[in-house]
Amino acid sequence: MFKIQKIAIACLLFTGFVATTNAQEKKTATNKNKVITDTKPVFKKLNGVEYYIVRNISGKKPVIGDIVEANVLVIADTIVKATKKAEKFVVGDSRKENGGKPVPIKMDEKSFKGDFKEVLKLVSPGDSVVITVSVDTLMKSFPNQPMPPLMKKGRKITYEISVVSIKPLEEFQKEMQAKQAEMQKQEQANSAQQNGIDEKILLDYFAKNNLKPLKTEAGVYYVIHSEGTGATVAKGQTASINYTGKTLDGKMFDSNTDPSKGHVEPFKFPVGGGRVIKGWDDAVLIMKKGTKATIYIPSSLAYGARGAGADIGPNQVLMFDMEVMGVE
Secondary structure (H helix, E strand, C coil), X not given: CCCCCCCXXXXXXXXXXXXXCCCCCCCCCCCCCCEECXXXXXXXXXXXXXXXXXXXXXXXXXXXXXXXXEEEEXXXXXXXXXXCEEEEEEEEXXXXXXXXXXXXXXCCCCCCCCCCHHHHCCCCCCCEEEEEEEHHHHHXXXXXXXXCCCCCCCCEEXXXXXXXXXXXXXXXXXXXXXXXXHHHHHHHHHHHHHHHHXXXXXXXXXXHCCCCXXXXXXXXXXEEEECCEEEECCCCCEEEEEEEEEEXXXXXXXXXXXXXXXXXXXXXXXXXXXXXXXXXXXXXXXXXXXXXXXXXXXXXXCCHHHCECCCECCCCCEEEEEEEEEEC
């Protein structure tokens, strides 16, 4: 989600925006929609902001509860120390930060002085508007709210907004649910395909290294080096673990027993609580206090397609040497 907390209070801005159309177009008209474009920017005042409608197409206006999908560009002025002159620079661009997609802005019932969303009540899909608000106004609206360093007295924030669509909240939510369902379906298909790839990688590794590991129902392979004592670890218990994590080529990416990683104390976590990768939650359930084992985790039960940091790439199969130090 595109956010502009860099320059404003969190409750001030629900989302961001994108560049507007050319402000110097001439007046034109069509039979279906009346299009108005001014040759000179004439700003009007509304609820503590100043605005200039660059492109105004007649059509549906948003009401309370609607979602305005828009492209947003956020510009702030600042004083350059070297020249002591005010200059403007872009501090937020939804097209760059939201994958080129418009961002949703919910039209709230309550507003405050300096709320740019008041101007959005005047626009329709296809419209473009420039809105400016002084930091002084925002400070008065939120006297007890700490301001970011950029928000200095006497400065202005400019929003350039181009409206893509206006939708009732229910319609927008249904669309989001449909998109999420489609994404989950695609992720499941990708995961199933990747599971087959990971399985081959693991089986080839086991054959090459003459290993005959066992496999949990969830898909984690494991080799017990030293059986512990007592009851098997159960969900809800807290396990204390020493571990070293490696990729299958032997590259260590983390350890709490190697001083080079800077944390040598046992790692504690609630088993089955989703506080660790799925492969860990699954593997510990076959261990007891004192168990030493090596586990081999397919990427779907590790960090998946996203990977983790510089050392764990997308769809990376991982292995861990583990020892259960204690169970509570």
